[in-house]
Amino acid sequence: MKKYVRAIICLIYSLVKFSIIKLFHINKFEFTMYNLISPFTEIEISKNGKLALGKLLKMRSGSKVRVRKDGEIKIGKNTSLNHGCIFTAHEKIIIGENVQFGPNVLIYDHDHDFRIKDGLKSLKYKTSPIIIGNNVWIGSNTIILRGSKIGNNCVIGAGSVIKGTYEDGSIIVQKRENSVSKLSYRL
Numbered sequence: 613m614k615k616y617v618r619a620i621i622c623l624i625y626s627l628v629k630f631s632i633i634k635l636f637h638i639n640k641f642e643f644t645m646y647n648l649i650s651p652f653t654e655i656e657i658s659k660n661g662k663l664a665l666g667k668l669l670k671m672r673s674g675s676k677v678r679v680r681k682d683g684e685i686k687i688g689k690n691t692s693l694n695h696g697c698i699f700t701a702h703e704k705i706i707i708g709e710n711v712q713f714g715p716n717v718l719i720y721d722h723d724h725d726f727r728i729k730d731g732l733k734s735l736k737y738k739t740s741p742i743i744i745g746n747n748v749w750i751g752s753n754t755i756i757l758r759g760s761k762i763g764n765n766c767v768i769g770a771g772s773v774i775k776g777t778y779e780d781g782s783i784i785v786q787k788r789e790n791s792v793s794k795l796s797y798r799l
Contacts, residue, residue, distance in 0.1 A: 622648040630665075633657065644668075650675070658683070661701075666691060666709065676700075683721075688746065693717075703739035703758075711744060714752030714770060721758045745780065 626649035634641050637657050642664040652673035657663050661679035666689035671677075674696040679685050683701035688709035696716040699705055703721050722737040740759035744750075748762055751770030762768070763780035772786045 619648060622650060625649060625651050629655070637661075637663075647671075654678075669693075671697075687711075694752070702737050704741040705744075706741070707744045708746035708748065708764070710746055711748045711750070713750050714754070716753045717750050717756070718754070719756045723758055 623646070626647040627645055629649060630641075630643045630647070633655060634643070640657060640660075640662045644665070644667040646667055647665065647669045649669070649671045650673040653671045654676040655663070656676075656678045658679060658681045660682045662684040663677065663679050664686045666687055668690045669687060670692040672693060672695045675693045676698045677685060677687075678698070678700040680700065680702045682703075684704045685699060685701045685707075686705070687707045688711065690709055691707060691711045691713075693699075693713045694715040694717070697713050697718070699719045701721050705719055705721050719742060721742045722739045724737060738758065742756060742758065742760050744756075744760075744762045745764035745766065747765045748768070749766075750756075750768045751772065753771045754768050755773045756762075757773070757775040759776070760774050761777040762774070763778055763782060765780055766778055766782045766784065768774060769783075769785035771788075772784055774784065778784055
C-alpha cells in the first residue's frame with residue numbers, strides 16, 4: 613500500500629513540477645504526463661538549453677539533471693535514474709529507451725579546459741556528445757565522460773569510468789586489483 617501512495621505522490625508532484633518548468637521554458641522543455649519523479653530531485657535548464665523527457669521516466673531522490681547554456685539532454689521512455697544520479701550537459705547527452713541507471717551514476721559531456729590560459733578560472737570547457745543506446749544497464753558509481761558512445765543492450769559494471777565507443781551487446785567491466793601490505797610500527 614505504501615508503495616502505491618508514494619507512486620501517486622510522485623506522479624502528482626512530477627506533473628506539477630514539470631508544468632511549472634514548462635511555463636519558464638515553453639519551447640525548450642518536453643515531457644509527458646506519466647512520470648514518477650521524487651520531490652527530492654533537481655532539474656535545471658539554463659538559457660538556450662533543451663530538455664526532452666520520455667514517458668514513464670523514474671527519478672529517485674538526489675538525482676540531478678542539469679542542462680547548461682546551449683546544452684541538450686534527451687532521455688527516452690521507461691528510463692530509471694536511481695538515487696544520486698547527476699547528468700550535466702554543455703553540448704548534448706542522448707539516452708535511449710529502457711535504460712536503467714544504478715545509484716550515483718555521473719554523466720558529463722564536458723571537461724574543464726585547463727590547458728588554455730585561465731581556462732579553469734574563466735570556466736572554459738571541451739565538450740563532446742554522449743550517446744547511450746536502448747536497453748542499457750549501468751551499474752552504480754559509474755562515471756561516463758565526454759565523447760562516449762554506448763551501443764544497445766550493453767551492461768556496464770559498477771564503479772567503471774567510461775570514455776570511448778562500445779558496440780551493441782558489450783559487457784564493460786573494469787577490473788582493479790587490491791594491494792595489501794602490512795603496517796610496521798616503530799617503538
